[in-house]
Amino acid sequence: MLKFNWKRLGLVTGLSLTLFAAGCGSDDESSDSKEGTSGEGESKEIELVYVEWDSEVASTHVIGKVLEDQGFDVTLTPLDNAVMWEAVANGEADGMVAAWLPGTHQSQYEQYGDQVVELGVNLEGAKIGLVVPEYMDVTSIEDLDKQADQTITGIEPGAGVVAASEKAVEDYENLSNWTVQTSSSGAMATELGSAIENEEEIVVTGWTPHWKFAKYDLKYLEDPKGSFGEAETIETMVREGLEEDMPNAYQILDQFSWTAEDMEAVMLEISDGAKPTEAAANWIEENQDKVDEWLKGVE
Structure with a gap:
């Protein structure tokens, strides 16, 4: 069951929840059984945090659903940029797939980059x-x-x-x-x-x-003075110790990678009225070959 952890919302200043972003759908959708199983002795509770942009709503719900299908009890928590990075850095949250680098999250990376584990690019361009x-x-x-x-x-x-x-x-x-x-x-x-x-x-x-x-x-608009920087990547960051605590979850997050077209398909479905959980599940069903790449080596 994908769950939201609303306790952390009290830490957020200036966070505005949007109608089409990840809100209500996750709390009221549950299942008595899960596909797949997490590794023996591996913790099953995992929390992913994200900034509530349409892009990160899409990516976080997709990878959250994949983890859920592998037997993990997944919590998805929307946070402000700085709080998202801080939560992973201090181990309050397990990871995120929402780090825009090198420009958009430059200040957060400079502050918290040495306190998180970088798993690399999950989307280019x-x-x-x-x-x-x-x-x-x-x-x-x-x-x-x-x-x-x-x-x-x-x-x-x-x-x-x-x-x-x-x-x-x-x-x-x-x-x-x-x-x-x-x-x-x-x-x-x-x-x-x-x-x-x-x-x-x-x-x-x-x-x-x-x-x-x-x-x-x-x-x-063209930007001849370069105020907005060059093309960026979206990257995955996890807390220190996740690989030891949840090796399968770590491997899935490490192997998560898709394209802008993949992400926009999920975003557009959400913008047209689908719940994030529904759009994520639909994309996974239609792109199982890509998901299988993320699951390689998972026990």
């Missing part, structure tokens, strides 16, 4: 930047003037893409009167959809993978 509808007559950040009421619609305070947007406001002289309006991932997506429906101007913080690129005709 991630990217952040400013995103606008294709119909807007701008191609570069340097083209921005008075569009969208000189407002960049952001997500949660403290998110790396928000910090990069604030840096862009400082880096580009033409953005000197612009503001970055923080909200949540869900609120940003809602405002984007509303603006596109009415063919209005809007500038949002964007990242790839994200379902909005599959649903809407969007474009990244």
Whole structure:
């Protein structure tokens, strides 16, 4: 049974739960039996934490379901960026598949990187930047003037893409009167959809993978000053001692790897109304060959 651990939400400041992110579905879905078994003598309780972006909702629910099917009692806990890293670093949580590097989570990595075990890349080609509808007559950040009421619609305070947007406001002289309006991932997506429906101007913080690129005709603005950095990877981090305590879980997490297209398929299904647990289960059923690669060597 995938469970949420809400006790830790009291630690989070500025975390906004979104309608389409991982919320209610996990608590009320349970099963009396589990497929597979965890190794003999291996702890069966495992907690994964994640920042509540659509991308990480998708990846965490997919790998959580895979672990559940192998007999683990899985708890999934949404947290603020910094608290997510801190929870893995201090051993309060067992791991995460939500580390955006080298730029988005740079400050968290600098603070906690030497206190976690790095299992490497689980998705390549991630990217952040400013995103606008294709119909807007701008191609570069340097083209921005008075569009969208000189407002960049952001997500949660403290998110790396928000910090990069604030840096862009400082880096580009033409953005000197612009503001970055923080909200949540869900609120940003809602405002984007509303603006596109009415063919209005809007500038949002964007990242790839994200379902909005599959649903809407969007474009990244060129970033000649490099405020948003280069392409990134999403990586897996676990607590120290996990390999000894849960060798099978460790191996599954170590072997977890998929593509942006895989992730966006799960995200789009969630955005269309499916529960994260349902979308994850559907993707696993349709991609068992990939899942089998993650399970190689598991006893």
